[in-house]
Amino acid sequence: MLRRLTTRLLWSVFTIWAVLTLTFAIFNWLPGDPARVLAGPQARPADVQVIRDQLGLDQPVTTQYARFLGRLLRFGGSAEQHPNAAFWGPVGLDLGESYLKRQPVVSLIGKALGPTLLVGILALAIQVALGVLFGVMAAYWKHTVFDWGAVLLTLLGISAPTFLTGLLLQHLFARTLGWFPLDGYGESQLEILRSAFLPSLTLGLYGAAFYTRLVRDEMLTLLQSDFVRTARAKGLSERQVVFKHTLRNALVPLVTVIGMNVGSLVGGAIVTERIFRWPGIGTLTVNAIFDRDGPVVVAVVLLFSVAVVVSNLLVDASYVALDPRVRR
Amino acid sequence: MCSTRSTSEGAGRPSVSPAAPSGTLARKPVHSAALAKPHKFPQGNSILRARLGCARGLQATLLCLLALTGCSRELAPPIGERRAGPPQRGGVFRTAFFTSVRTLDPAVGFTTTNAAVGGLLFDTLLTYDAEGELIPQLAERYQVSPDGLDYRFDLRRGVLMHDGSELSAEDVVRTFRRTLHPDTPSPASFYDRIEGFADYRGGKSTELGVRAEGKYRVHVRLSEPDSTFLHVLALQLVAPLCRSAGDRYTREAGNTACGAGPFKLARYEPDRTIELTRHEGYYVPGQPYLDAVHWQLLVQPFTQRYKLESGELDYVRELGRSDVTRLRADPRWAPLGEWSPPNTVFGSFMNTERPPFNDRHLRRAVAFAVNREHIAMIRPGQIVPQYKLVPDIVIPSEPGYPAQRHDLAQALEEMRLAGYPYDPATGEGGYPHPIDYLCLVDSFGQQVGELLQQQLAKIGLRLRLKLVGWPTYQALAGRRGGAVMGTTGWHPDFPEASNFFESTLTTGAIAEENSQNNAFFSNAELDQLMVRARGNPSGDERRALYRRAEAIVAEEAPWVMIHTQRYLEVSQPYVHGYRPHPILTQHVRGVWLDRSRKEQHACLVPGGARGCLAGALPASFGLHTRPRLGLRGPGAWRSR
Numbered sequence: 013m014l015r016r017l018t019t020r021l022l023w024s025v026f027t028i029w030a031v032l033t034l035t036f037a038i039f040n041w042l043p044g045d046p047a048r049v050l051a052g053p054q055a056r057p058a059d060v061q062v063i064r065d066q067l068g069l070d071q072p073v074t075t076q077y078a079r080f081l082g083r084l085l086r087f088g089g090s091a092e093q094h095p096n097a098a099f100w101g102p103v104g105l106d107l108g109e110s111y112l113k114r115q116p117v118v119s120l121i122g123k124a125l126g127p128t129l130l131v132g133i134l135a136l137a138i139q140v141a142l143g144v145l146f147g148v149m150a151a152y153w154k155h156t157v158f159d160w161g162a163v164l165l166t167l168l169g170i171s172a173p174t175f176l177t178g179l180l181l182q183h184l185f186a187r188t189l190g191w192f193p194l195d196g197y198g199e200s201q202l203e204i205l206r207s208a209f210l211p212s213l214t215l216g217l218y219g220a221a222f223y224t225r226l227v228r229d230e231m232l233t234l235l236q237s238d239f240v241r242t243a244r245a246k247g248l249s250e251r252q253v254v255f256k257h258t259l260r261n262a263l264v265p266l267v268t269v270i271g272m273n274v275g276s277l278v279g280g281a282i283v284t285e286r287i288f289r290w291p292g293i294g295t296l297t298v299n300a301i302f303d304r305d306g307p308v309v310v311a312v313v314l315l316f317s318v319a320v321v322v323s324n325l326l327v328d329a330s331y332v333a334l335d336p337r338v339r340r
Numbered sequence: 341m342c343s344t345r346s347t348s349e350g351a352g353r354p355s356v357s358p359a360a361p362s363g364t365l366a367r368k369p370v371h372s373a374a375l376a377k378p379h380k381f382p383q384g385n386s387i388l389r390a391r392l393g394c395a396r397g398l399q400a401t402l403l404c405l406l407a408l409t410g411c412s413r414e415l416a417p418p419i420g421e422r423r424a425g426p427p428q429r430g431g432v433f434r435t436a437f438f439t440s441v442r443t444l445d446p447a448v449g450f451t452t453t454n455a456a457v458g459g460l461l462f463d464t465l466l467t468y469d470a471e472g473e474l475i476p477q478l479a480e481r482y483q484v485s486p487d488g489l490d491y492r493f494d495l496r497r498g499v500l501m502h503d504g505s506e507l508s509a510e511d512v513v514r515t516f517r518r519t520l521h522p523d524t525p526s527p528a529s530f531y532d533r534i535e536g537f538a539d540y541r542g543g544k545s546t547e548l549g550v551r552a553e554g555k556y557r558v559h560v561r562l563s564e565p566d567s568t569f570l571h572v573l574a575l576q577l578v579a580p581l582c583r584s585a586g587d588r589y590t591r592e593a594g595n596t597a598c599g600a601g602p603f604k605l606a607r608y609e610p611d612r613t614i615e616l617t618r619h620e621g622y623y624v625p626g627q628p629y630l631d632a633v634h635w636q637l638l639v640q641p642f643t644q645r646y647k648l649e650s651g652e653l654d655y656v657r658e659l660g661r662s663d664v665t666r667l668r669a670d671p672r673w674a675p676l677g678e679w680s681p682p683n684t685v686f687g688s689f690m691n692t693e694r695p696p697f698n699d700r701h702l703r704r705a706v707a708f709a710v711n712r713e714h715i716a717m718i719r720p721g722q723i724v725p726q727y728k729l730v731p732d733i734v735i736p737s738e739p740g741y742p743a744q745r746h747d748l749a750q751a752l753e754e755m756r757l758a759g760y761p762y763d764p765a766t767g768e769g770g771y772p773h774p775i776d777y778l779c780l781v782d783s784f785g786q787q788v789g790e791l792l793q794q795q796l797a798k799i800g801l802r803l804r805l806k807l808v809g810w811p812t813y814q815a816l817a818g819r820r821g822g823a824v825m826g827t828t829g830w831h832p833d834f835p836e837a838s839n840f841f842e843s844t845l846t847t848g849a850i851a852e853e854n855s856q857n858n859a860f861f862s863n864a865e866l867d868q869l870m871v872r873a874r875g876n877p878s879g880d881e882r883r884a885l886y887r888r889a890e891a892i893v894a895e896e897a898p899w900v901m902i903h904t905q906r907y908l909e910v911s912q913p914y915v916h917g918y919r920p921h922p923i924l925t926q927h928v929r930g931v932w933l934d935r936s937r938k939e940q941h942a943c944l945v946p947g948g949a950r951g952c953l954a955g956a957l958p959a960s961f962g963l964h965t966r967p968r969l970g971l972r973g974p975g976a977w978r979s980r
Contacts, residue, residue, distance in 0.1 A: 044811025048854050052450040055527040057851035063525040112442050114591035187646045194643050289638050291612050304811045
């Protein structure tokens with residue numbers, strides 16, 4: 013078990029390094045000059061060159077890469093010595109300085125992470141809650157209006173792009189009904205929660221549609237299985253049959269998919285945050301990509317890859333809890 | 341029309357739907373009646389009723405959603421009506437930007453959004469009046485020596501900076517040195533004719549030709565005469581800053597702003613909001629009228645329209661095309677919109693170093709073939725056909741002024757002269773290879789590119805659109821040997837014709853990378869004209885030189901000029917004193933609000949009373965910071 017865990021961890025580190033290196037290479041290969049973006053479209057070539065020199069972009073890519081890796085983890089030292097680093101005890105993470113914003117990248121990500129996590133968690137909760145609810149209903153009342161309604165809605169939910177869903181929800185709930193703010197973040201906790209609802213719902217509906225189908229199909233299969241028949245034959249109540257025996261087994265693939273979908277949740281957040289002016293990682297990423305702000309893009313990729321790797325590890329761990337056979 | 345359609349569709353469904361679901365439903369219990377739902381589920385007609393009830397509920401919900409999302413297309417009316425009266429003091433002016441403001445440091449931020457915000461935070465030595473003419477601002481007066489090399493600026497006395505200190509010549513000198521410092525990532529080369537610039541910028545010397553002569557006089561010594569020098573003093577790059585800004589750029593300075601403008605910074609949250617409050621020590625008596633100006637950042641154009649309707653924003657400029665059309669078509673809103681003067685020129689560059697456009701006849705063929713009137717029809721009102729490089733706002737058109745024109749017959753003749761004759765009747769001939777046309781994806785430039793494809797096909801040129809994002813576009817268009825043809829444009833840094841020619845079409849603007857001269861056009865006569873114009877203090881003589889330069893551009897056609905663009909600037913009726921400025925974007929210094937109308941609106945609309953009350957509640961209640969937002973439904977608009 014320990015050996016298996018160690019192997020998984022080593023693979024995770026390798027995966028993260030590979031993703032980082034690839035991102036660094038691709039981003040440097042892409043046409044586009046952050047110095048030009050920083051200087052502005054009207055700046056003269058001489059001014060752009062001065063900025064290139066200041067940012068170190070005149071150095072070979074290999075030098076820039078070595079510099080990036082060399083400073084990524086700092087052992088010892090303090091925030092005063094390394095102003096771009098965030099320290100946890102003796103270990104510091106230094107992702108450099110944003111070309112455009114001229115601020116430490118760790119600080120930019122730190123500010124954007126909270127709002128993204130809030131929306132992400134709410135969206136995940138909506139996805140799972142709606143997905144499980146509608147999936148169970150659709151399977152239990154198969155070939156009824158619930159089932160057809162669920163199938164239709166999931167078809168719409170999966171087919172509609174996130175930005176379209178977002179625009180419709182904004183139009184309906186914010187512009188027309190006025191129940192929620194059109195966009196923005198808010199000041200107080202209440203306002204922040206209200207502001208987070210529509211972006212979360214936008215992200216949540218897409219996933220909910222997906223999960224509904226998954227749970228429905230899984231439940232349909234399981235409801236026909238022998239152990240369910242046995243459970244009913246033993247005289248268990250229908251609630252126990254459905255929720256304790258069937259649903260619990262149906263959740264195993266759901267958990268797997270949730271882990272894999274963390275990446276798509278973040279991908280959706282990029283669009284959704286833009287529509288709702290949500291100051292999260294998505295907004296930061298979009299701006300950084302358009303501005304060719306390499307340090308921010310690489311840092312965001314690092315964050316995402318760590319999130320995906322960790323979520324997959326958690327999924328693996330959750331199997332143990334959900335499926336006793338894995339423990340053997 | 342929309343509601344009628346929905347109603348009729350909705351009315352039709354119940355008569356059809358019961359039969360279909362019931363038939364299906366009737367089959368279902370047989371399938372797994374014993375196992376799947378044996379115990380508690382209602383039976384017989386009650387099942388059917390329950391299911392039909394659900395079906396109807398679902399239908400009703402869908403219809404409501406359709407009605408609410410699809411049919412509420414009516415614009416909310418403006419808030420109140422515009423009333424004449426003397427300017428009132430007070431109120432918060434709210435507006436928005438689609439983009440963000442990366443820094444508030446005027447030495448570094450050189451975008452239109454920066455210019456709009458900085459226009460309120462920073463005063464400059466010179467500025468532009470409402471007609472776009474240069475006038476003194478912090479400089480009370482200035483003198484230029486006869487040889488055009490020495491400029492002396494006498495500063496206004498008693499000008500208070502935001503930190504309470506009095507503006508002095510030392511502040512001006514320090515700001516110049518800071519902006520031009522080697523460590524400052526600024527577009528400093530605007531000031532390259534200041535004596536000692538090259539060495540100072542290169543870090544080889546500390547000497548710069550900007551000096552204080554006493555407390556209130558600044559002396560600037562140039563190495564060569566420069567007719568654009570007074571214009572570049574109106575740029576915020578050298579707007580005097582407080583002593584706290586230091587003598588060189590630091591990253592912390594991007595989050596603060598301390599100058600001598602009518603407003604000072606109250607709050608800046610990158611990518612979210614900028615809030616300014618009135619600078620009580622401003623040297624113009626009684627001004628500014630507004631208590632504060634708030635910008636929301638990164639607001640989508642359609643959301644800006646929603647917010648304008650609801651009164652959350654008082655003024656917007658970055659509207660989408662459909663919103664522009666709707667606002668102009670609505671008699672209640674139409675009088676509240678005003679077009680900004682078109683000062684940006686858009687067109688297509690043709691790379692004069694690469695085939696096929698190293699042949700001037702082919703370039704001329706393109707210039708003659710483009711039907712600009714046709715292109716302008718994509719966005720009536722917003723897009724104005726343009727035939728010369730310098731827009732009318734800088735040099736007005738007059739009969740006989742050199743310009744390109746649309747002449748299909750002449751275009752075909754130019755194709756023949758280029759050696760690629762084309763017969764429109766048979767479609768035979770023309771240039772045998774497709775030509776890549778570089779343009780921004782999902783932009784108006786892409787639409788123009790698609791129309792150019794059609795128009796140039798008539799003379800035997802086949803364009804192949806190469807759609808890219810902004811950074812890629814900049815890299816490819818600015819790289820020598822990069823793009824053959826593509827969309828281009830120029831927004832003037834200052835209203836002098838040389839800014840258009842020098843920046844885009846002179847040899848000096850060519851570079852291997854990041855070239856501003858995307859056409860890589862090099863013409864000795866044009867270069868010479870610009871040198872002469874820059875050194876010539878006479879406006880009339882410069883205009884004659886520019887006229888000749890325009891003739892060269894029309895004849896050689898490194899660009900085909902296509903259009904200028906106007907923005908519809910719309911404000912609520914209670915906003916007074918705003919007029920789109922010919923040079924400065926969102927120039928709201930003279931704006932005042934009819935506060936009675938605005939506040940009355942906030943308190944009278946349903947939910948607005950909560951908004952008024954909320955102002956008295958502590959922040960933790962989460963209501964008072966956005967009193968009207970989210971507290972009104974559609975009925976509120978109609979009740980006004």
